[in-house]
Amino acid sequence: MIRFNHVSITYGNGVSGLKDASFHIPRGQFVFLTGHSGAGKSSILSLIFAEQKPTEGEVKVSGYQISKLTAREIPRLRRRLGIVFQDFRLLEYRTVEENVAFALEVTGARHESIPNRVMRALTQVGLASKARGYPKELSGGEQQRVAIARALVNDPHILIADEPTGNLDERATRGIFQLLREINAGGTVVVMATHDMELVRDTGFRTIELKNGRVVYDSGVDDAEAAP
Protein backbone atom coordinates (compact mmCIF):
# COMPACT_ATOMS: atom_id res chain seq x y z
CA MET A 1 0.00 0.00 0.00
CA ILE A 2 2.83 2.41 0.95
CA ARG A 3 6.45 1.68 0.10
CA PHE A 4 9.48 3.87 0.77
CA ASN A 5 12.64 2.69 -0.92
CA HIS A 6 15.88 4.49 0.10
CA VAL A 7 14.09 7.83 0.15
CA SER A 8 15.88 11.10 0.85
CA ILE A 9 14.71 14.67 0.73
CA THR A 10 17.10 17.59 0.58
CA TYR A 11 15.64 21.08 0.58
CA GLY A 12 16.90 24.00 -1.46
CA ASN A 13 18.94 25.36 1.45
CA GLY A 14 20.82 22.04 1.74
CA VAL A 15 18.93 20.87 4.83
CA SER A 16 17.97 17.19 4.82
CA GLY A 17 14.36 16.33 5.66
CA LEU A 18 14.78 12.60 5.27
CA LYS A 19 17.80 10.33 4.77
CA ASP A 20 17.68 6.92 3.11
CA ALA A 21 14.32 5.91 4.59
CA SER A 22 12.97 2.49 3.62
CA PHE A 23 9.83 0.75 4.90
CA HIS A 24 6.66 -0.87 3.67
CA ILE A 25 3.19 -0.43 5.14
CA PRO A 26 0.82 -3.16 3.98
CA ARG A 27 -2.96 -3.00 3.62
CA GLY A 28 -4.91 -2.65 6.88
CA GLN A 29 -2.00 -1.66 9.13
CA PHE A 30 -1.96 1.06 11.83
CA VAL A 31 1.45 2.72 12.04
CA PHE A 32 2.79 5.35 14.39
CA LEU A 33 5.51 7.71 13.23
CA THR A 34 7.37 9.02 16.24
CA GLY A 35 10.34 11.27 16.87
CA HIS A 36 11.17 14.78 18.00
CA SER A 37 10.13 17.88 16.06
CA GLY A 38 12.12 18.03 12.83
CA ALA A 39 12.88 14.30 12.93
CA GLY A 40 11.21 13.76 9.55
CA LYS A 41 7.65 12.64 10.44
CA SER A 42 5.94 15.40 8.49
CA SER A 43 8.33 14.85 5.56
CA ILE A 44 7.15 11.24 5.33
CA LEU A 45 3.50 12.27 5.50
CA SER A 46 3.93 15.02 2.89
CA LEU A 47 5.58 12.51 0.57
CA ILE A 48 2.63 10.16 0.98
CA PHE A 49 0.13 12.80 -0.09
CA ALA A 50 2.48 14.14 -2.76
CA GLU A 51 2.97 17.59 -1.32
CA GLN A 52 6.60 17.09 -2.26
CA LYS A 53 8.63 14.62 -4.26
CA PRO A 54 11.69 12.67 -3.07
CA THR A 55 15.12 14.00 -3.99
CA GLU A 56 16.37 10.42 -4.11
CA GLY A 57 14.76 6.99 -3.89
CA GLU A 58 11.18 5.98 -4.61
CA VAL A 59 7.85 6.35 -2.84
CA LYS A 60 4.89 4.26 -3.97
CA VAL A 61 1.41 4.95 -2.57
CA SER A 62 -1.69 3.02 -3.57
CA GLY A 63 -0.14 2.17 -6.93
CA TYR A 64 1.12 5.70 -7.68
CA GLN A 65 4.84 6.39 -7.99
CA ILE A 66 5.19 9.79 -6.30
CA SER A 67 8.28 10.99 -8.19
CA LYS A 68 6.53 10.39 -11.52
CA LEU A 69 3.15 11.91 -10.62
CA THR A 70 1.87 14.50 -13.07
CA ALA A 71 -0.08 17.56 -11.88
CA ARG A 72 -3.30 15.87 -13.07
CA GLU A 73 -2.61 12.69 -11.13
CA ILE A 74 -2.04 14.38 -7.75
CA PRO A 75 -5.78 15.08 -7.15
CA ARG A 76 -6.58 11.48 -8.15
CA LEU A 77 -4.13 10.15 -5.55
CA ARG A 78 -5.44 12.49 -2.86
CA ARG A 79 -9.01 11.31 -3.42
CA ARG A 80 -7.83 7.88 -2.26
CA LEU A 81 -6.38 9.40 0.92
CA GLY A 82 -7.86 11.04 3.97
CA ILE A 83 -5.71 13.69 5.63
CA VAL A 84 -6.07 15.03 9.17
CA PHE A 85 -3.97 17.80 10.71
CA GLN A 86 -3.26 19.00 14.21
CA ASP A 87 -4.93 22.35 13.48
CA PHE A 88 -8.08 20.70 12.02
CA ARG A 89 -8.13 22.97 8.92
CA LEU A 90 -11.87 23.48 8.90
CA LEU A 91 -13.61 26.33 7.11
CA GLU A 92 -15.22 28.51 9.78
CA TYR A 93 -17.92 29.94 7.56
CA ARG A 94 -19.25 26.48 6.63
CA THR A 95 -21.40 24.32 8.86
CA VAL A 96 -20.12 20.95 10.05
CA GLU A 97 -22.00 19.10 7.30
CA GLU A 98 -20.84 21.60 4.67
CA ASN A 99 -17.23 21.10 5.75
CA VAL A 100 -17.61 17.37 5.25
CA ALA A 101 -19.59 17.76 2.02
CA PHE A 102 -16.83 20.04 0.70
CA ALA A 103 -14.53 17.00 0.25
CA LEU A 104 -17.19 15.35 -1.90
CA GLU A 105 -18.13 18.46 -3.89
CA VAL A 106 -14.58 19.17 -5.00
CA THR A 107 -14.19 15.63 -6.26
CA GLY A 108 -17.32 15.89 -8.39
CA ALA A 109 -19.46 13.41 -6.42
CA ARG A 110 -23.11 13.09 -7.49
CA HIS A 111 -25.11 15.80 -5.69
CA GLU A 112 -27.92 13.44 -4.67
CA SER A 113 -25.50 11.12 -2.92
CA ILE A 114 -23.75 13.83 -0.89
CA PRO A 115 -26.21 14.31 2.05
CA ASN A 116 -26.35 10.56 2.80
CA ARG A 117 -22.61 10.11 2.62
CA VAL A 118 -22.05 13.15 4.84
CA MET A 119 -24.47 11.91 7.47
CA ARG A 120 -22.87 8.47 7.39
CA ALA A 121 -19.42 9.98 8.03
CA LEU A 122 -20.74 12.26 10.79
CA THR A 123 -22.51 9.34 12.44
CA GLN A 124 -19.29 7.36 12.32
CA VAL A 125 -17.46 10.11 14.23
CA GLY A 126 -20.41 10.66 16.61
CA LEU A 127 -21.35 14.16 15.44
CA ALA A 128 -24.56 13.64 13.50
CA SER A 129 -26.45 15.80 15.99
CA LYS A 130 -24.13 18.75 15.37
CA ALA A 131 -24.32 18.69 11.56
CA ARG A 132 -25.86 22.17 11.35
CA GLY A 133 -23.46 23.78 13.83
CA TYR A 134 -20.36 25.78 12.95
CA PRO A 135 -16.79 24.71 13.85
CA LYS A 136 -16.36 27.57 16.36
CA GLU A 137 -19.32 26.19 18.34
CA LEU A 138 -17.49 22.87 18.85
CA SER A 139 -14.76 21.76 21.25
CA GLY A 140 -11.26 20.95 19.93
CA GLY A 141 -11.98 17.22 20.05
CA GLU A 142 -15.23 17.70 18.16
CA GLN A 143 -13.53 19.85 15.53
CA GLN A 144 -10.96 17.10 15.02
CA ARG A 145 -13.80 14.61 14.61
CA VAL A 146 -15.26 16.82 11.87
CA ALA A 147 -11.86 16.84 10.19
CA ILE A 148 -11.77 13.03 10.44
CA ALA A 149 -15.31 12.80 9.02
CA ARG A 150 -14.16 14.96 6.10
CA ALA A 151 -11.18 12.65 5.61
CA LEU A 152 -13.42 9.56 5.76
CA VAL A 153 -16.27 10.67 3.55
CA ASN A 154 -14.46 9.67 0.35
CA ASP A 155 -13.86 6.14 1.70
CA PRO A 156 -10.09 6.48 1.59
CA HIS A 157 -7.65 3.58 1.37
CA ILE A 158 -5.21 5.40 3.63
CA LEU A 159 -5.80 7.87 6.46
CA ILE A 160 -2.88 10.17 7.24
CA ALA A 161 -2.99 11.92 10.59
CA ASP A 162 -0.34 14.52 11.38
CA GLU A 163 -0.34 15.02 15.18
CA PRO A 164 -4.15 14.79 15.28
CA THR A 165 -4.22 14.90 19.08
CA GLY A 166 -1.55 17.58 19.49
CA ASN A 167 -4.08 20.28 20.43
CA LEU A 168 -6.36 18.11 22.50
CA ASP A 169 -6.71 17.24 26.18
CA GLU A 170 -6.27 13.71 27.52
CA ARG A 171 -9.93 12.72 27.21
CA ALA A 172 -10.34 14.07 23.70
CA THR A 173 -7.07 12.42 22.69
CA ARG A 174 -8.33 9.02 23.81
CA GLY A 175 -11.60 9.60 21.97
CA ILE A 176 -9.89 10.53 18.72
CA PHE A 177 -7.48 7.64 18.99
CA GLN A 178 -10.35 5.22 19.58
CA LEU A 179 -12.03 6.59 16.47
CA LEU A 180 -8.87 6.08 14.41
CA ARG A 181 -8.64 2.49 15.68
CA GLU A 182 -12.22 1.85 14.58
CA ILE A 183 -11.47 3.27 11.15
CA ASN A 184 -8.41 1.03 10.92
CA ALA A 185 -10.50 -1.96 11.98
CA GLY A 186 -12.60 -1.33 8.88
CA GLY A 187 -9.53 -2.01 6.73
CA THR A 188 -8.17 1.52 6.21
CA VAL A 189 -4.44 2.00 6.62
CA VAL A 190 -3.79 4.64 9.29
CA VAL A 191 -0.45 6.44 9.44
CA MET A 192 -0.31 8.71 12.46
CA ALA A 193 2.53 11.02 13.43
CA THR A 194 2.60 11.70 17.16
CA HIS A 195 4.68 12.88 20.10
CA ASP A 196 2.46 11.03 22.56
CA MET A 197 4.69 8.11 23.56
CA GLU A 198 2.24 6.95 26.20
CA LEU A 199 -0.38 6.43 23.53
CA VAL A 200 2.12 4.56 21.37
CA ARG A 201 3.21 2.24 24.22
CA ASP A 202 -0.37 1.42 25.29
CA THR A 203 -1.49 0.16 21.92
CA GLY A 204 1.29 -2.07 20.66
CA PHE A 205 0.79 -0.94 17.06
CA ARG A 206 3.70 -0.79 14.67
CA THR A 207 6.01 2.15 15.40
CA ILE A 208 8.51 3.77 13.06
CA GLU A 209 10.82 6.07 14.99
CA LEU A 210 12.75 8.80 13.26
CA LYS A 211 15.77 10.79 14.34
CA ASN A 212 17.44 13.51 12.26
CA GLY A 213 15.64 12.31 9.15
CA ARG A 214 16.65 8.64 9.54
CA VAL A 215 14.50 5.66 10.46
CA VAL A 216 16.18 4.50 13.68
CA TYR A 217 13.60 1.95 14.79
CA ASP A 218 10.81 0.03 13.11
CA SER A 219 8.89 -2.33 15.36
CA GLY A 220 7.15 -4.04 12.50
CA VAL A 221 10.03 -4.55 10.15
CA ASP A 222 9.55 -8.34 9.95
CA ASP A 223 5.77 -8.10 9.43
CA ALA A 224 6.19 -5.45 6.80
CA GLU A 225 8.73 -7.41 4.82
CA ALA A 226 6.56 -10.51 5.02
CA ALA A 227 3.45 -8.69 3.84
CA PRO A 228 2.41 -9.07 0.17
Place this chain on the structure above:
Amino acid sequence: MKHRTPLREALLVFERTPLLSSLSIASIGFSLFTIGLFFLVALNFRRALDVLAERVEVVAFVLRGTPTETVSQATQDITAFPEVLELRFVTEEQALARARRELVEFREAYRDLEVNPLPASFEIRLKPEFRDAAHAQAVAERLRGFPFIEDVRYGRDWVERLDKLRTMAAVVGLVIGYAFAAVAIVIIGVTIRITVLQRAKEISIMRLVGATNSYIRGPFLIEGAIKGILGGVLAIAMCWVTFSVFRKTTGDTGTTLIFFGGLQMTVMMLFAIGIGLGGSLVSVDRQLRSV
Protein backbone atom coordinates in the same frame (compact mmCIF):
# COMPACT_ATOMS: atom_id res chain seq x y z
CA MET B 1 -27.83 21.23 2.79
CA LYS B 2 -27.64 23.41 -0.31
CA HIS B 3 -25.51 22.36 -3.22
CA ARG B 4 -22.72 24.84 -3.89
CA THR B 5 -22.07 25.58 -7.55
CA PRO B 6 -19.00 27.67 -8.55
CA LEU B 7 -21.34 30.65 -9.16
CA ARG B 8 -22.93 30.27 -5.73
CA GLU B 9 -19.48 29.93 -4.17
CA ALA B 10 -18.39 33.16 -5.90
CA LEU B 11 -21.51 35.03 -4.78
CA LEU B 12 -21.14 33.79 -1.21
CA VAL B 13 -17.72 35.45 -1.04
CA PHE B 14 -19.43 38.85 -1.40
CA GLU B 15 -21.77 37.96 1.44
CA ARG B 16 -18.99 36.58 3.63
CA THR B 17 -16.43 39.32 3.12
CA PRO B 18 -18.45 42.40 2.20
CA LEU B 19 -15.76 44.90 3.20
CA LEU B 20 -12.93 43.26 1.29
CA SER B 21 -15.16 42.65 -1.72
CA SER B 22 -16.34 46.26 -1.70
CA LEU B 23 -12.74 47.44 -1.39
CA SER B 24 -11.62 45.43 -4.38
CA ILE B 25 -14.58 46.63 -6.47
CA ALA B 26 -13.81 50.21 -5.39
CA SER B 27 -10.15 49.69 -6.27
CA ILE B 28 -11.07 48.44 -9.76
CA GLY B 29 -13.62 51.25 -10.10
CA PHE B 30 -11.28 54.06 -9.05
CA SER B 31 -8.35 52.76 -11.11
CA LEU B 32 -10.54 52.54 -14.21
CA PHE B 33 -12.09 55.91 -13.36
CA THR B 34 -8.62 57.49 -13.55
CA ILE B 35 -8.00 55.86 -16.92
CA GLY B 36 -11.52 56.74 -18.03
CA LEU B 37 -11.09 60.40 -17.12
CA PHE B 38 -7.82 60.56 -18.98
CA PHE B 39 -9.36 59.03 -22.09
CA LEU B 40 -12.33 61.35 -21.79
CA VAL B 41 -9.95 64.33 -21.85
CA ALA B 42 -8.03 62.76 -24.74
CA LEU B 43 -11.29 62.08 -26.60
CA ASN B 44 -12.45 65.66 -26.27
CA PHE B 45 -9.03 67.05 -27.15
CA ARG B 46 -8.98 64.90 -30.27
CA ARG B 47 -12.45 66.09 -31.15
CA ALA B 48 -11.32 69.71 -30.71
CA LEU B 49 -8.42 69.04 -33.07
CA ASP B 50 -10.78 67.41 -35.57
CA VAL B 51 -13.02 70.47 -35.44
CA LEU B 52 -9.95 72.63 -36.11
CA ALA B 53 -8.88 70.31 -38.91
CA GLU B 54 -12.25 70.82 -40.63
CA ARG B 55 -10.92 74.22 -41.53
CA VAL B 56 -8.10 72.71 -43.58
CA GLU B 57 -8.97 73.81 -47.09
CA VAL B 58 -7.04 73.99 -50.34
CA VAL B 59 -7.84 77.00 -52.52
CA ALA B 60 -6.76 77.02 -56.17
CA PHE B 61 -7.02 80.38 -57.95
CA VAL B 62 -8.04 80.23 -61.60
CA LEU B 63 -6.47 82.39 -64.33
CA ARG B 64 -8.74 85.13 -65.56
CA GLY B 65 -10.47 84.20 -68.82
CA THR B 66 -10.43 80.42 -68.32
CA PRO B 67 -13.28 78.98 -70.41
CA THR B 68 -16.30 77.59 -68.59
CA GLU B 69 -15.89 74.18 -70.28
CA THR B 70 -12.34 73.94 -68.92
CA VAL B 71 -13.63 74.78 -65.43
CA SER B 72 -16.37 72.13 -65.73
CA GLN B 73 -13.90 69.51 -66.88
CA ALA B 74 -11.47 70.45 -64.08
CA THR B 75 -14.29 70.27 -61.54
CA GLN B 76 -14.88 66.65 -62.51
CA ASP B 77 -11.16 65.84 -62.48
CA ILE B 78 -10.52 67.42 -59.06
CA THR B 79 -13.63 65.85 -57.51
CA ALA B 80 -12.18 62.49 -58.53
CA PHE B 81 -9.08 63.05 -56.35
CA PRO B 82 -9.23 60.47 -53.53
CA GLU B 83 -8.51 63.16 -50.92
CA VAL B 84 -11.37 65.44 -51.95
CA LEU B 85 -14.53 65.51 -49.86
CA GLU B 86 -16.18 68.55 -51.41
CA LEU B 87 -15.32 70.98 -54.18
CA ARG B 88 -16.86 74.36 -54.76
CA PHE B 89 -16.16 76.68 -57.69
CA VAL B 90 -16.33 80.35 -56.66
CA THR B 91 -16.73 82.75 -59.58
CA GLU B 92 -15.08 86.18 -59.63
CA GLU B 93 -18.45 87.81 -58.88
CA GLN B 94 -19.13 85.47 -55.98
CA ALA B 95 -15.66 86.19 -54.60
CA LEU B 96 -16.29 89.93 -54.74
CA ALA B 97 -19.73 89.62 -53.15
CA ARG B 98 -18.24 87.55 -50.35
CA ALA B 99 -15.43 90.06 -49.82
CA ARG B 100 -17.94 92.87 -49.58
CA ARG B 101 -19.97 90.88 -47.11
CA GLU B 102 -17.19 89.56 -44.93
CA LEU B 103 -14.46 92.21 -45.10
CA VAL B 104 -16.45 95.05 -43.61
CA GLU B 105 -13.49 97.42 -43.30
CA PHE B 106 -12.85 97.24 -47.09
CA ARG B 107 -16.54 97.48 -48.01
CA GLU B 108 -16.13 101.05 -49.32
CA ALA B 109 -13.08 100.16 -51.39
CA TYR B 110 -14.81 97.13 -52.95
CA ARG B 111 -17.97 99.16 -53.73
CA ASP B 112 -16.29 101.66 -56.05
CA LEU B 113 -14.25 99.18 -58.07
CA GLU B 114 -14.48 99.40 -61.86
CA VAL B 115 -12.69 96.10 -62.37
CA ASN B 116 -13.11 93.09 -60.12
CA PRO B 117 -9.57 92.30 -58.85
CA LEU B 118 -10.57 88.99 -57.25
CA PRO B 119 -9.95 85.78 -59.23
CA ALA B 120 -12.27 82.80 -59.48
CA SER B 121 -11.21 79.79 -57.40
CA PHE B 122 -11.77 76.14 -56.54
CA GLU B 123 -12.31 75.71 -52.81
CA ILE B 124 -11.55 72.13 -51.82
CA ARG B 125 -12.41 70.47 -48.52
CA LEU B 126 -10.46 67.32 -47.79
CA LYS B 127 -11.75 64.08 -46.32
CA PRO B 128 -11.05 63.86 -42.54
CA GLU B 129 -8.22 61.32 -42.92
CA PHE B 130 -6.39 63.58 -45.41
CA ARG B 131 -6.50 66.80 -43.38
CA ASP B 132 -2.77 67.05 -42.79
CA ALA B 133 0.17 68.95 -44.27
CA ALA B 134 1.45 66.10 -46.43
CA HIS B 135 -1.88 65.40 -48.15
CA ALA B 136 -2.77 69.10 -48.49
CA GLN B 137 0.65 69.62 -50.10
CA ALA B 138 0.12 66.67 -52.47
CA VAL B 139 -3.29 67.99 -53.55
CA ALA B 140 -1.80 71.49 -54.02
CA GLU B 141 0.99 70.10 -56.21
CA ARG B 142 -1.48 68.24 -58.37
CA LEU B 143 -3.61 71.38 -58.74
CA ARG B 144 -0.56 73.40 -59.78
CA GLY B 145 -0.23 70.97 -62.69
CA PHE B 146 -3.34 72.44 -64.33
CA PRO B 147 -2.22 75.20 -66.75
CA PHE B 148 -5.14 77.48 -65.85
CA ILE B 149 -4.33 77.46 -62.11
CA GLU B 150 -2.50 80.63 -61.15
CA ASP B 151 -1.79 79.89 -57.47
CA VAL B 152 -2.66 77.40 -54.73
CA ARG B 153 -2.94 78.18 -51.00
CA TYR B 154 -3.73 75.92 -48.03
CA GLY B 155 -2.33 77.74 -44.99
CA ARG B 156 0.84 75.64 -44.89
CA ASP B 157 2.24 76.92 -41.57
CA TRP B 158 -1.06 76.52 -39.81
CA VAL B 159 -1.63 72.97 -41.09
CA GLU B 160 1.92 71.96 -40.14
CA ARG B 161 1.39 73.30 -36.62
CA LEU B 162 -1.87 71.36 -36.40
CA ASP B 163 0.02 68.24 -37.49
CA LYS B 164 2.61 68.72 -34.75
CA LEU B 165 -0.11 69.21 -32.16
CA ARG B 166 -1.83 66.02 -33.28
CA THR B 167 1.40 63.99 -33.17
CA MET B 168 2.24 65.38 -29.75
CA ALA B 169 -1.25 64.62 -28.43
CA ALA B 170 -1.05 61.06 -29.78
CA VAL B 171 2.37 60.38 -28.22
CA VAL B 172 1.51 61.95 -24.87
CA GLY B 173 -1.85 60.15 -24.88
CA LEU B 174 -0.22 56.83 -25.63
CA VAL B 175 2.52 57.16 -22.99
CA ILE B 176 0.25 58.47 -20.23
CA GLY B 177 -2.51 56.05 -21.23
CA TYR B 178 -0.16 53.06 -20.97
CA ALA B 179 1.25 54.37 -17.67
CA PHE B 180 -2.24 54.77 -16.20
CA ALA B 181 -3.24 51.32 -17.46
CA ALA B 182 -0.08 49.76 -15.98
CA VAL B 183 -0.66 51.42 -12.60
CA ALA B 184 -4.30 50.31 -12.66
CA ILE B 185 -3.30 46.72 -13.46
CA VAL B 186 -0.81 46.70 -10.57
CA ILE B 187 -3.30 48.19 -8.07
CA ILE B 188 -6.10 45.86 -9.13
CA GLY B 189 -3.71 42.88 -9.21
CA VAL B 190 -2.56 43.58 -5.64
CA THR B 191 -6.16 43.99 -4.43
CA ILE B 192 -7.24 40.72 -5.99
CA ARG B 193 -4.12 39.01 -4.64
CA ILE B 194 -5.12 40.12 -1.12
CA THR B 195 -8.56 38.56 -1.53
CA VAL B 196 -7.00 35.33 -2.78
CA LEU B 197 -4.44 35.28 0.05
CA GLN B 198 -7.28 35.71 2.50
CA ARG B 199 -8.62 32.42 1.17
CA ALA B 200 -5.27 30.62 1.05
CA LYS B 201 -6.41 28.16 3.72
CA GLU B 202 -9.48 27.28 1.69
CA ILE B 203 -7.34 26.69 -1.40
CA SER B 204 -4.92 24.46 0.50
CA ILE B 205 -7.81 22.41 1.94
CA MET B 206 -9.31 22.06 -1.52
CA ARG B 207 -6.03 20.71 -2.82
CA LEU B 208 -5.64 18.30 0.10
CA VAL B 209 -9.07 16.77 -0.44
CA GLY B 210 -8.29 16.20 -4.12
CA ALA B 211 -9.76 19.19 -5.98
CA THR B 212 -8.31 19.76 -9.43
CA ASN B 213 -6.74 23.12 -10.22
CA SER B 214 -9.50 23.95 -12.69
CA TYR B 215 -12.16 23.25 -10.03
CA ILE B 216 -10.35 25.58 -7.61
CA ARG B 217 -9.98 28.32 -10.22
CA GLY B 218 -13.70 28.30 -11.16
CA PRO B 219 -15.22 30.34 -8.30
CA PHE B 220 -12.24 32.73 -8.26
CA LEU B 221 -12.60 33.48 -11.96
CA ILE B 222 -16.34 34.08 -11.60
CA GLU B 223 -15.65 36.32 -8.60
CA GLY B 224 -13.01 38.23 -10.61
CA ALA B 225 -15.38 38.70 -13.54
CA ILE B 226 -18.18 39.94 -11.24
CA LYS B 227 -15.78 42.38 -9.57
CA GLY B 228 -14.63 43.53 -13.00
CA ILE B 229 -18.21 44.16 -14.15
CA LEU B 230 -19.14 46.05 -10.97
CA GLY B 231 -15.84 47.99 -11.00
CA GLY B 232 -16.34 48.87 -14.68
CA VAL B 233 -19.91 50.09 -14.09
CA LEU B 234 -18.69 52.12 -11.10
CA ALA B 235 -15.91 53.69 -13.21
CA ILE B 236 -18.26 54.63 -16.06
CA ALA B 237 -20.78 56.05 -13.57
CA MET B 238 -18.07 58.17 -11.89
CA CYS B 239 -16.82 59.37 -15.29
CA TRP B 240 -20.38 60.34 -16.22
CA VAL B 241 -20.93 62.25 -12.98
CA THR B 242 -17.60 64.08 -13.37
CA PHE B 243 -18.36 64.81 -17.01
CA SER B 244 -21.83 66.16 -16.19
CA VAL B 245 -20.51 68.38 -13.40
CA PHE B 246 -17.74 69.72 -15.65
CA ARG B 247 -20.19 70.39 -18.49
CA LYS B 248 -22.53 72.21 -16.14
CA THR B 249 -19.66 74.25 -14.69
CA THR B 250 -18.37 75.28 -18.12
CA GLY B 251 -21.87 76.02 -19.40
CA ASP B 252 -21.56 73.58 -22.28
CA THR B 253 -24.93 72.89 -23.85
CA GLY B 254 -24.05 69.43 -24.97
CA THR B 255 -22.57 70.16 -28.38
CA THR B 256 -18.89 70.80 -27.63
CA LEU B 257 -17.97 68.16 -25.07
CA ILE B 258 -18.59 64.50 -25.76
CA PHE B 259 -18.88 61.41 -23.52
CA PHE B 260 -17.87 57.85 -24.38
CA GLY B 261 -19.86 56.14 -27.11
CA GLY B 262 -21.22 52.60 -26.90
CA LEU B 263 -18.08 51.07 -28.39
CA GLN B 264 -15.78 52.90 -25.97
CA MET B 265 -17.89 51.87 -22.98
CA THR B 266 -17.89 48.28 -24.21
CA VAL B 267 -14.09 48.37 -24.51
CA MET B 268 -13.87 49.79 -20.99
CA MET B 269 -16.14 47.06 -19.61
CA LEU B 270 -14.20 44.35 -21.44
CA PHE B 271 -10.96 45.78 -20.02
CA ALA B 272 -12.51 45.73 -16.52
CA ILE B 273 -13.72 42.14 -16.89
CA GLY B 274 -10.40 41.11 -18.42
CA ILE B 275 -8.44 42.68 -15.59
CA GLY B 276 -10.73 41.00 -13.01
CA LEU B 277 -10.37 37.62 -14.68
CA GLY B 278 -6.63 37.98 -15.37
CA GLY B 279 -5.88 39.23 -11.86
CA SER B 280 -7.79 36.31 -10.33
CA LEU B 281 -6.19 33.75 -12.61
CA VAL B 282 -2.63 34.96 -11.90
CA SER B 283 -3.24 35.22 -8.14
CA VAL B 284 -4.91 31.80 -7.83
CA ASP B 285 -2.23 30.12 -9.92
CA ARG B 286 0.49 31.68 -7.78
CA GLN B 287 -1.32 30.40 -4.72
CA LEU B 288 -1.76 26.95 -6.26
CA ARG B 289 1.94 26.74 -6.90
CA SER B 290 2.72 27.63 -3.29
CA VAL B 291 0.46 25.07 -1.52
